Amino acid sequence: MTITISAFERSPDGGKGLARDTRVRWALEEVGQPYEVRLVSFQAMKEPAHLAVHPFGQIPTYEEGALALFESGAIVLHIAERHAGLLPADADARARAIGWMFAAINTIEPPILELVVARFIEGNKPWMQERLPLIADRIRTRLRQLAARLGDGAWLEGAFSAGDLMMVSVLLRLRPSGLLDEFPGLAAYVARGEARPAYRRAYAAQAAVAARP
Ligand code: GTB
Numbered sequence: 001m002t003i004t005i006s007a008f009e010r011s012p013d014g015g016k017g018l019a020r021d022t023r024v025r026w027a028l029e030e031v032g033q034p035y036e037v038r039l040v041s042f043q044a045m046k047e048p049a050h051l052a053v054h055p056f057g058q059i060p061t062y063e064e065g066a067l068a069l070f071e072s073g074a075i076v077l078h079i080a081e082r083h084a085g086l087l088p089a090d091a092d093a094r095a096r097a098i099g100w101m102f103a104a105i106n107t108i109e110p111p112i113l114e115l116v117v118a119r120f121i122e123g124n125k126p127w128m129q130e131r132l133p134l135i136a137d138r139i140r141t142r143l144r145q146l147a148a149r150l151g152d153g154a155w156l157e158g159a160f161s162a163g164d165l166m167m168v169s170v171l172l173r174l175r176p177s178g179l180l181d182e183f184p185g186l187a188a189y190v191a192r193g194e195a196r197p198a199y200r201r202a203y204a205a206q207a208a209v210a211a212r213p
Contacts, residue, residue, distance in 0.1 A: 002036060003028065005075075006050070006061040007209065009039040015210025017203045020072040021060040023169040025205055027076045027162065029198035031083035039209060073105045073166065080162040087162055100156045100163025108146065109170045111138045115177060139179055147183045154192060168193030 005028075007021035021037075028035045038061075044050055046057045053061045054070040062069040062078065069075050077098065080086035087094045115135045122128055146167075150156060155164045171190050174180045180187050193199055 001065045003033055004036045004038055004063045006038045006040050006053070006059045007206065008059055009041045009044075009209075011206070011210055013210075015207040017206055018173055019059065019206070020169075022202055022206050023072050023165060024060045024062065024075050024079070025202035026165055026169070026199050027079040027086060029201045030165065030196075031079060031085045033079070033083060037205075037209070073101055076162055076166060077101060086165065088157070088159065093157060096157050097161035097163040100161070101166045104163065104166035104170045108142055108167065109173075111135060111142060112170060112173050115139060116173065119177075136177070136179060139174070140182065143179065143183045143186055147185045150185055150189055152185075154189075160196070164189075164193060168199075 005021060005024050007025075008019055011019045013019060025035070040050055040059060045054070045059065050061075051057055053063065053068045056070070058070070060070075060072055060075060062075040069078060076086075087097050115132070118128060118131055118135055122131075125131075155161065156167065157163060168190050171180060171186060172194075175190075180190060194203075
């Protein structure tokens with residue numbers, strides 16, 4: 001059955017891979033599943049056809065036969081559960097890898113999103129110069145804790161898993177801020193993720209969309 005995901009017709013990042021379709025593309029590339037992409041404009045996202053698949057009018061979505069999914073975490077988990085390559089076979093290790101997926105989107109990503117919103121949406125507010133360092137420090141706390149757990153390991157739980165895929169995807173959003181570089185172990189972890197052939201293919205696919213005239 002054909003897998004179809006949705007992505008920005010014109011991503012605001014101009015093809016830097018920061019929109020959340022990249023993590024879905026990456027998961028599909030890791031497990032070797034071909035997919036098609038439905039490109040949507042900001043306007044089309046809010047129209048009934050897309051809202052029928054995504055109640056919040058966003059990307060990414062995932063459609064396969066009668067199954068329609070939204071939320072990048074749920075989509076990546078679905079892909080990882082249906083296809084070999086992103087979750088360990090051992091039940092306990094599998095549960096830990098899924099735990100890291102939740103940690104990525106529920107513990108690490110929220111303060112990173114706060115920073116993005118603060119800088120790009122609330123940047124002209126008079127209180128912003130006081131708020132930014134507070135958010136940056138909250139992020140540093142989480143990065144310090146994550147770096148301590150990762151230690152010298154290549155990945156969070158032994159072999160690369162969907163937990164790493166989500167964590168690297170979330171951390172990538174920090175790169176423009178310079179905060180990631182304060183934690184060389186995490187910067188190297190993200191670089192390892194980006195060096196994976198599946199990530200390179202996913203990145204190239206979304207960049208090709210942005211490069212269209
Ligand atoms: N929790 C949902 C998920 O994980 O799937 C969040 C989905 C979401 O935020 N989607 C965004 C969207 O559709 C795109 S990814 N926004 C349009 C809207 O809400 O109207 C977020 C994103 C957007 C742009 C950049 N960028 O340009 O760097 C990075 C990330």
